[in-house]
Every structure is written in structure tokens, then in C-alpha cells.
Amino acid sequence: MVCRGRFHTYSLTYRSEKYWPQKGIDLKNKRIAVIGTGASGVQTIQETGRDAKHLTVYQRTPNYALPMNQRPINEIENERQKKEGDFDKAFKNVYTTFAGFNYDFDKKNTFDVTPEEREKFYHWLLVDNGGFMFWLANYDDTYKNKEANLEVSTKPSHFARRLDPV
Numbered sequence: 001m002v003c004r005g006r007f008h009t010y011s012l013t014y015r016s017e018k019y020w021p022q023k024g025i026d027l028k029n030k031r032i033a034v035i036g037t038g039a040s041g042v043q044t045i046q047e048t049g050r051d052a053k054h055l056t057v058y059q060r061t062p063n064y065a066l067p068m069n070q071r072p073i074n075e076i077e078n079e080r081q082k083k084e085g086d087f088d089k090a091f092k093n094v095y096t097t098f099a100g101f102n103y104d105f106d107k108k109n110t111f112d113v114t115p116e117e118r119e120k121f122y123h124w125l126l127v128d129n130g131g132f133m134f135w136l137a138n139y140d141d142t143y144k145n146k147e148a149n150l151e152v153s154t155k156p157s158h159f160a161r162r163l164d165p166v
Helices: 041-046 075-083 084-096 115-129 146-154
Strands: 002-004 008-010 033-037 054-058
Touching: 033 041, 041 054, 075 084
Parallel strands: 033 054
Antiparallel strands: 002 008
16 A cells, blocks of 8 residues: 655555454564554554554554463363362352353452552563453442542552553
8 A cells, every 4th residue: 555645655555354364474573553452452552562563553432451371271280170079169169150151250349458468469460360350350439439440540659650561
């Protein structure tokens, strides 16, 4: 695609994540622009930002993205979980939780514990476990109490890290 500006002509390649080539694209030292920070945009930014000479992100509304902390489960661990009944327990448990996950809100309220205990708990949820736990296994009043919600969304040091893809 060629774009003509008032003083310059630019040659560019347009790619949509939907039609991304299976073999990938060489993005080393390219100037890249990503439009939008939905699920695909967040993933594209993380991956392309490593190699890009320059990355520009056009964003209307900030996205709330949490690390999933997914990992492969080897065959030995998988067999152990089956043998010990972990899967059966998990499948029974999901019918008893708010969101149908294998965990539920903590029974304590946010300000029932010290700031140090909260920080440790947030770290356990966000860093040690990841995924939806930070959202759905947090303190019971996280979504019922404005101060508790503000505490969980702004205070943990885990949110202070810079979002720098390089």
C-alpha cells in the first residue's frame, strides 16, 4: 500500500491479525503501528514490540490485561492429577463458584487485613497464579466497596511496572 502525504510518499504493508501469515513476518527494524488494544492488539503489541525499530499504538480506550501465567503440563504431572482426583474435584467445585472457575472470592474483606498482607495476597493472585484469579478470587468486597476496589486497582506494586515491550 502506498500513502501519499503532502511532502512524503510512504510504502507500507497492512496486516490484520485475522490473516496473519503462518510463517510470520520479518519485523526487525520496522516502524510498526497497531490500532486498538483489544485482545489481539495487546498480543500484537507484546510480540511486535520486541523487534520493531519503533512501535506506535493508537488506542481509544485502555484495556485491562492481566498475565495468564499459562504453562504446559507434562505427562507425569497430568497423570498424577488424574490419579489424585484433582480433575474430579475441580469439575465438582466449578458448580459451586460465582463464575464457574475452580476458585471463588476470598471470604475476607480488603481492609480486614494489614497492607502488607494485602500486598502479599495480591502478589499470590497476580504473579504466582495469574489468569482470572486476580479478578475472581480477590477479597469478597472488591466489587461491593468503592474504597476496596480503588485499593486493588491502584495500590499493589505489581501495577507500578512499566509496560515496556523491550
